[in-house]
Amino acid sequence: MKLSIVIVTHNRLEELCELLETIAGQSVKANEIVIVNDAGESVETVKALYNELPxxxxxxxxxxKHVRARNEGVKQASGDVIMLFDDDDLMTPGHIERMLKALESSDFAYSDAEIVSFQDKNKTRYPVSRKLFAYTFDIEEMRKFSTYVPSGSVYKRSIHEKIGAFDPEMHNYWDWDFFLRVSKEGFTIKRVPTASVIYAFSDNGDNQSAELHGARENYLKALCEKHQLGDLPTKNFAVLLEEPAVKKRESASERVWDGEPVKSRLVDGQ
Structure with missing residues (x-):
């Protein structure tokens, strides 16, 4: 399998370098890393900092915006296996090896994660809170609340030949839509019960998962109409995680992150 990692970025050079630091430390290397700079500040410096990475x-x-940019990245990628990553998320040691192993018996695999809030100190992010994000895989329950974290997930590129590209009309919910489309077409999906992705989450409303009103409600309505999901509640993400129906889905998972901040070469070189 030839693995292409697709990363969309926009004015997050420091976070991007932290992600690349975790990619550089993997036991199994990617064949290609496609960084899509969505008309933001230059990221050319990363090629020199991480010159051993392809x-x-x-x-x-x-x-x-992130969905169309991700589609452009997938078009650019030459691998037969795609791994997605947001520029502010991180992977823990052994993640690539573990996910490619899961893909040997599936078409699409995703891992558990830790939801982490960070605080910036001297251009390095330090964790201030962390929560396990691990839930049983049940496709009917996934139609009520998505527990799919796209960062770190892998899938066979051939999936796009059948279902097409990511849908920009879903915007905030592009990943949920993608998951449901993959499932509907009968592709084999596997959940890896290891929290090997560090999912950066802000309580201050400056990332998509913290948004609530306005356009986000319209995108949820569009998702529900597209997949006949009925009327799903639009609530704060943290509130939804405490709902009894979601709490019942919580599952055991191996926690592998040591909690230490990632010091990138961008910071080391300054």
């Missing part, structure tokens, strides 16, 4: 940078002239 990095290709795709600079978009216009800010097309």
């Amino acid at each position: 990095i290709t940078i795709l600079n978009l002239k216009e800010n097309v």
Whole structure:
């Protein structure tokens, strides 16, 4: 299998370098890393900082937002296996090896995660809170609340040949939509019960998962209409995690992160 990691970034150079630091430390290496710069500040410096990594940078002239940018990255990628990653998330040691192993008996695999809030100190993020995000895989329950974290997930590129690209019309819910489309077409999905992805979450409303009102409600309505999900509640993400129906889905998972901040070469070189 030839693995391409697709990362979309926009003005997050420090976070991007932390992610690349965790990729550089993997036991199994990616064949290609496609960084899609969605019309943000230059990220060319990362190629020199991480020159052992097979990095290709795709600079978009216009800010097309994260879904379309991700589609451009997948088009650019040459691997038969795609791994997705947000630029502010991290992978723990052994993640790539573990996920490729899972893909030997599936078409699509995703791992558990830890939801982490960070505080910046001297251009390095330090964790201030962490919560296990691990839930049983049940497709009917996934139609009520998605527990799929796209960062770190892997899938066979051939899936796109049948279901098409990520849907920009779903915006905040592109990943949930993608998961449901994959499932509907009968592809084999596997959940890996290891919290090997560090999912950065802000309580201050500056990332998508913390948004609530306005356009986000419209995107949820569009998702529900597309997949006949009925009327799903629009609540704060943290509130939804405490709902009894979601709490019942909580599952055991191996926690592998040591909790230490990632010091990137960008910071080391300053």
